[in-house]
Amino acid sequence: MGRYAAPPGLEGLFELDRKQVDIRPTLLRVLTDQYLHSPVHSADDVQHYSELAIRLFDETSIATRAAVAMRLAPHACAPREVMLRLAHDVIEVAEPVLLHSPCLTPEDCETIGRERGFEHARILSMRVQPAAAAKTAPAMPAPPTARNIPAAMAAAADSPHNTDDRAAAADSAAIELHELFFAADSPERRLILLNLDYATWPPGAPPAALQRADIWRIETAALRHNSNTVTRELERALGISHRLSCRVVDDELGEPIVVAAKAMTLPADVLQRIVLFLNPRVGQSVDRVYELSRLYGEISVDAARRMVAIMRAADTTERAAGVTPAASTEAARRPAAERVGAVAGKLETPTLRRAASDR
Numbered sequence: 001m002g003r004y005a006a007p008p009g010l011e012g013l014f015e016l017d018r019k020q021v022d023i024r025p026t027l028l029r030v031l032t033d034q035y036l037h038s039p040v041h042s043a044d045d046v047q048h049y050s051e052l053a054i055r056l057f058d059e060t061s062i063a064t065r066a067a068v069a070m071r072l073a074p075h076a077c078a079p080r081e082v083m084l085r086l087a088h089d090v091i092e093v094a095e096p097v098l099l100h101s102p103c104l105t106p107e108d109c110e111t112i113g114r115e116r117g118f119e120h121a122r123i124l125s126m127r128v129q130p131a132a133a134a135k136t137a138p139a140m141p142a143p144p145t146a147r148n149i150p151a152a153m154a155a156a157a158d159s160p161h162n163t164d165d166r167a168a169a170a171d172s173a174a175i176e177l178h179e180l181f182f183a184a185d186s187p188e189r190r191l192i193l194l195n196l197d198y199a200t201w202p203p204g205a206p207p208a209a210l211q212r213a214d215i216w217r218i219e220t221a222a223l224r225h226n227s228n229t230v231t232r233e234l235e236r237a238l239g240i241s242h243r244l245s246c247r248v249v250d251d252e253l254g255e256p257i258v259v260a261a262k263a264m265t266l267p268a269d270v271l272q273r274i275v276l277f278l279n280p281r282v283g284q285s286v287d288r289v290y291e292l293s294r295l296y297g298e299i300s301v302d303a304a305r306r307m308v309a310i311m312r313a314a315d316t317t318e319r320a321a322g323v324t325p326a327a328s329t330e331a332a333r334r335p336a337a338e339r340v341g342a343v344a345g346k347l348e349t350p351t352l353r354r355a356a357s358d359r
Helices: 011-019 024-037 043-057 062-072 080-087 091-100 106-116 118-125 151-157 163-168 170-183 186-198 212-223 227-238 242-250 255-263 268-277 286-298 301-320 336-347 350-358
Strands: none
Touching: 024 043, 024 062, 024 268, 024 286, 043 080, 062 080, 062 091, 080 091, 080 106, 091 106, 091 118, 106 118, 170 186, 170 301, 186 255, 186 286, 186 301, 212 227, 212 268, 227 242, 227 255, 242 255, 242 301, 255 268, 255 286, 255 301, 268 286
16 A cells, blocks of 8 residues: 555554555545645645545445545535546446536536436436535534533532432433433533543443453454444443443444543554544544544543443443433433533533633
């Protein structure tokens, strides 16, 4: 794989070649995301990306090319050579480009319809003249700060609880925190995890200390997209059930696997590679990979282990009661302020009280 340049910040991706891991699908997604993330492209940038992308198109699956076509289709800054190549591809790949790409001229559309046949022509007949596409990637939302944390959080944090009540409500509290975390969006999850340093819930420790061979097994399984093996390794290392381990691995936003990795004290570069390869819905965006890598550095091992302890307690209680993981609970349907406010009430974190005084 030495003929490809390493994407800035992800040089470790090329270490995987020595492990006989096919990095080409991930490399194509990462290169595309980085190209779109830059607001300005020199002629050399365009040529470099175009040459690499077109070469990788010949070496990757239809599903990978279709994902790239979906990302590039709305952007006016997408290289014309690349868009023409995608527009001539099989219909699963070509469709978003044919429908939405502002790079295709009427002459291009006529030629594609004539050369590629009925299906391409049919899609082109539904094409709406695209509006001017944004030339830059959308800005990431700013993380919550002390000044925009909802007042409901501080109010919930002041709710009175005595020791007996806490003990009696421990199981239900764990279930609620567990479901609130999975129902939250990424900024809310980050807020929850950062405040877990101040929670009274004991962090505990994983039942099994990881050896280098254990880390190698988890990483290798992730690189091979073998989620079943990763699931089993998390069960053993964290002492969690199979269904909870599956929920961690399959989560569409990625924070639960970051929590698991931090609780096991996996090296940061190993976590980055796991995020890139294990779950395509998470690893397809280089921005998302960077966000999760930053989160890994921000949260403490104790906070991660508290979250694992909460998940484990909730899952044990739910299984004993025959409750299945809630896909749409009352907590998941609450407005964001109420969801995170409820978490604040359970955690009783001093930072949330300080946040109220800053308002």
